[in-house]
Amino acid sequence: MSAPATPVSAAPVSTAPVSTDDVARVAALATRARVASRRLALLSRADKDAALRALADALDAATDEVVAANAEDIERGRRGGMDEGLVDRLTLTAERLAAVAGALRDIAALPDPVGEVVRGSTLANGLQIRQVRVPMGVVGMVYEARPNVTVDAAGLALKSGNAVILRGGSAAESTNRALVGTMRGALEAQGLPADAIGLLDGGRGAVRALLTARGLVDLIIPRGGAGLIQTVVTESTVPVIETGVGNCHVYVDAAADLDKALAIAVNAKTHRPSVCNAAETLLVHASLRETFLPRVLAALSEAGVVLHTDAAAGGVAQSAGTPHVPATAEDWDTEYLALEMAVAVVPDLDAALEHIHAHTSGHTEAIVTEDRAAARRFTTEVDAAAVMVNASTRFTDGGEFGFGAEIGISTQKLHARGPMALPELTTTKWIVEGDGQIR
Incomplete structure (x- = not known):
């Protein structure tokens, strides 16, 4: 690692x-x-x-x-x-x-x-x-x-x-x-x-x-x-x-459009990994373990991302032959600023919110879901400067927000x-x- x-x-x-x-x-x-x-x-x-x-x-x-x-x-x-x-x-x-x-x-x-x-x-x-x-x-x-x-x-x-x-x-x-x-x-x-x-x-x-x-x-x-x-x-x-610092998360909800979720997760991590609005942790709903998780792990690995997986995500990666390493306790709080990402499987939205509350740096958090109620809960309960719904964390930027430039992200x-x-x-x-x- x-x-x-x-x-x-x-x-x-x-x-x-x-x-x-x-x-x-x-x-x-x-x-x-x-x-x-x-x-x-x-x-x-x-x-x-x-x-x-x-x-x-x-x-x-x-x-x-x-x-x-x-x-x-x-x-x-x-x-x-x-x-x-x-x-x-x-x-x-x-x-x-x-x-x-x-x-x-x-x-x-x-x-x-x-x-x-x-x-x-x-x-x-x-x-x-x-x-x-x-x-x-x-x-x-x-x-x-x-x-x-x-x-x-x-x-x-x-x-x-x-x-x-x-x-x-x-x-x-x-x-x-x-x-x-x-x-x-x-x-x-x-x-x-x-x-x-x-x-x-x-x-x-x-x-x-x-x-x-x-x-x-x-x-x-x-x-x-x-x-x-x-x-x-x-x-x-x-x-x-x-x-x-930007310890940013992408949570893929049970009601996510999986094509959107794949594009967002890969973009959030790989578009420019050395900046603070790049995603560092991917959380995937347990119901997507067999359908979405193998796809996203393979796509991230093919893009050169070192995957730090919890036991559940590691098991999926192992079965698919996708390279990975076991996540340590420190990985969930790490801003990698590189092609590395922590990945965890969570049982539900409550668990995703708890994980984010425990490890967020308050920068940017994203949910991918077609469930309006889930999106509303996420935007209400997540305590961060920017909260994304069905969009990459990479958009937290003064230029992207139409400010022309930025002096920093508070x-x-x-x-x-x-x-x-x-x-x-x-x-x-x-x-x-x-x-x-x-x-």
Whole structure:
């Protein structure tokens, strides 16, 4: 049995010493970002959209430079024994970079949340009150080997009027420097402050200095493996929006359309296994043990998936000659980020719900069923940021939801939950207009 993939740079930063140089570096970066954020807050939508398109054009023009920098990171990662699933996350081809640049243009086409009136009224005393969306200010992003996050975060921050401080994983160091350098140059060419997009260098002490820069940084968003996220949540004195790992389940109900179920299960696992919305566990109703389970196990195995089976699923696999390994207790809580999947047979919907309650990470859960009552129970009782009915877990994504891009997927319950895009990068303020009223 191969080991689950371990995210790059996921080791806790809490034990790292914070030097005076770390504190000074973060303070200087955040102070410049604060000045830039005040400038961004004054921009019109047209100004921000033009800047986003300029960033996209600059990335297109710098394709050769960025891809070459990315090749350095990939070579260094492979020399260090990086898992191939993580190499896939790290890789930025010309085609992927074009898609990343395209996401910036998509963001430019989205409505600007800044200034949106959330609610308002005129009081009996004549005071006019309204709650409006305003930028957060300075947002810190701490993430791992996903260079597209560098661009998505910068673009979403710019559109929502925020300055951003980026701290990507060391595995993508060369790529991130090329991306941020290109975007900062494009901002300057537009007459905008380059410090609206900052890149934090240094080791884990610098990260800890960022997490404790309360008063200089308004919000921290971690994105990566469980170790990184929990360290940020635990150690940060700056407010955090918690994103989470994706231990996602697909449950195939007794009333499922089996062709739909086969397509969904295979897609959810194999379409891109190294991302957080890929399914990690397949639950199959016991009534489908002889009809559906052999088909799906064979299809997954043929797609290269290592199957970690419970006793019932293992028996079916054994009879069919499908390769498999016995599941351990740890497998049900593992985010593989690779072509591996845990499979269990459950006696009924109640057992499926109990299994999910026990092991979910609160990201995305899916049911395949033609029984509306079962679907209703599943969507009501499952506690997750996204719940799918007859659809792949791979759809939990800001782009797929029509947001243009996302800065992360929140698994918490306050302020933001699920794919986070522009509105989630704003806060609100109350504006009260009167005509001399006193209390």
